[in-house]
Amino acid sequence: MNEPKKKRITDEKTGLAKAEHFCAYQERSQQEVRDKLYDLGLYPDAVERIISKLIEGNYLNEERFARAYVQGKFNQKTWGRIKIKQGLKLKRVPEKLINKVLMGIDGDDYLLKLEQLLAKRAAQTTEKDTFKRRYKLIQYATSRGFEADLINDVLNNSEL
Template sequence: MDEPKKQKITDEKVALAKAEHYCAYQERSQQEVRDKLYEWGLWTAAVENIITKLIEGNYLNEERFAKAYALGKFNQKAWGKIKIKQGLQLKRVSPPLIKKALSTIDASDYMVTLTNILEKKAPAIKEITPYKRRYKLQQYAISRGFESELILEVLKDSDL
């Protein structure tokens, strides 16, 4: 059985309306919108034209997207700044905006979150040797995108 062909959009006005809806539903990066427009089968000139109109209509705002992404990943998924930064880089957000977005994360909340994920993970680690146990906890926190020096600080101050 053949998969149905995706409907290509050739009319720029139709594409703009659809893109406005796409951006209104959730904050998007310019790259996400650009990829979606190309997926719809639009030409480069039309894509850039629509992106400009979306920015002018405030449907698309890279700074707003970066802040929403950073806070969302931190609050919902307890990601560290390194992982959030990588995610924003994949979405082709500019370095100054990434820096601005990461600065919206409260430092004390950040430390509380790091401590919480380590405390939640500690009982699941069956390692008895204290050195190996701490190493496993450290690796876990690193995989969540937290900075090594902060992890060591939390591990030093606690009895995990």
């Protein structure tokens, strides 16, 4: 039942090395790195100095992180703009940057992903009542972060 105590780091150089390693294998937001450094036991002034050094060394780039996040969630997880935006807000990415990177999603690709998502879900749905079936498809696409007007447009223009 006794959990092993985490070793606290108070040395800024050790914290910087750990943060560099943390940022090297995956894009990170500033808030993720800040949280990690606080978990390691560093003091706030040391954390901010380390984050500044990471930005200078190009280990940490908020725009690069946001672009990678958007591409990953859109291409791999098939998330819509709403859900991606919420995820970026949770990572404390600035609103201006969120809007900028969301503009990078191609509109045609976005509609195609939505159509594919709805077609796949429609094939899995056993509901016979057309109203209930349509409702289930709308609910599913909404839960994936797609906009209601686009979902309705796709459903109206297809035989799903």
